[in-house]
Amino acid sequence: MTVRRFNSLLLLALLTVSGSSSTKVVGRAGEDVTLPCKYDITSNGPTEVFWNRVSESLLGFNHQIIYSDGYKVIETTRASSRYHLLGRLEDGDVSLTILNTTEEDAGRYGCRVETSGWLFNDEKHLIDLTIEKVSGSSSTKVVGRAGEDVTLPCKYDIKYYGPRAVCWGRGSISTYGCNNQIISTDGSKVTTGASSRYQLLGRLKDGDVSLTILNTIEEDAGLYGCRVEIPGLGNDEIHHIDLTIKKAPSTSSTPTTETTEQTPQTEQTTNTSGQVTITTSSNSINSEQQEAGGGVLVFMVRVLLAVIALVTAGVATVIGRRWNQHKIPQQQQSSTSVRFSSNSSAVELQLLQIDAGGNSDCVYEV
Incomplete structure (x- = not known):
């Protein structure tokens, strides 16, 4: 297994240095994107597949992000819960799907399908991923009413990662941390809060770090960002929520006349x-x-x-x-x-x- 990983990384380095052609894929922040990779399973049978992120350095690689033995994904090799092989492995479809993409996901990815023979017989695929920035880059929209409480959803796989640090900020999430941070948690308890109206009322032990804003006002409307810190370069899970606050309905008091009847x-x-x-x-x-x-x-x-x-x-x-x-x-x-x-x-x-x-x-x- 160690030798195969080394061979995979070495091959990706050689491909990068030699300027090999690659497939270009364009995605949008906040959406899922699939990087294609297939092989002829009828000829080779189920075989090992490696996915890596490739840097622009001289060596041309950084780390493996997911691996399959040809039948299933080996969970211990999955670098992030956002990486999935959703194709039909039994048909040789080992395309990589990245869930809820962020701008940090942009870059070069390499897929190597191991085949019998020398190292250079393996099938190699390079994919250049571009992530377009979307205004308010969020697929989640929440509408609330002034004077009421509202909850902005944010969850992560705590069973896989364990308790993780999470921060909430107003506006788009930056490369590191949260802009205009309003609340944060170390995964087990709230550590900072800009206002008592900001609460994490979900079950932290289940990975629910949704933000609840109490007694909302019209000024609360706007873009919010939730960042879950995941180990590894560019692995943080980022969620953007666009909050709209509607005005509270006007109330008018109608005079009421009390009538008392008594039986003669x-x-x-x-x-x-x-x-x-x-x-x-x-x-x-x-x-x-x-x-x-x-x-x-x-x-x-x-x-x-x-x-x-x-x-x-x-x-x-x-x-x-x-x-x-x-x-x-x-x-x-x-x-x-x-x-x-x-x-x-x-x-x-x-x-x-x-x-x-x-x-x-x-x-x-x-």
């Missing part, structure tokens, strides 16, 4: 002389609209009481006639008085019991 109460009392007094009262209703309709209610109550009085008088008359038929003594006389009152009105009914001659005397007062 009826009291009935009977005195020793047989006089029955029925009193109906209605409490005040605290509403201008109901006060306007109070007169109608009083009128209806009056009509109802009058009807009750007439019905009571009729019933009393029938009862008197039946008593007369049973020859009740002439001297026996009884009087019944029914009185109704409701606030400003009163209904009074007096019934004089039937006399000996069968005559009746009824007096109604309304």
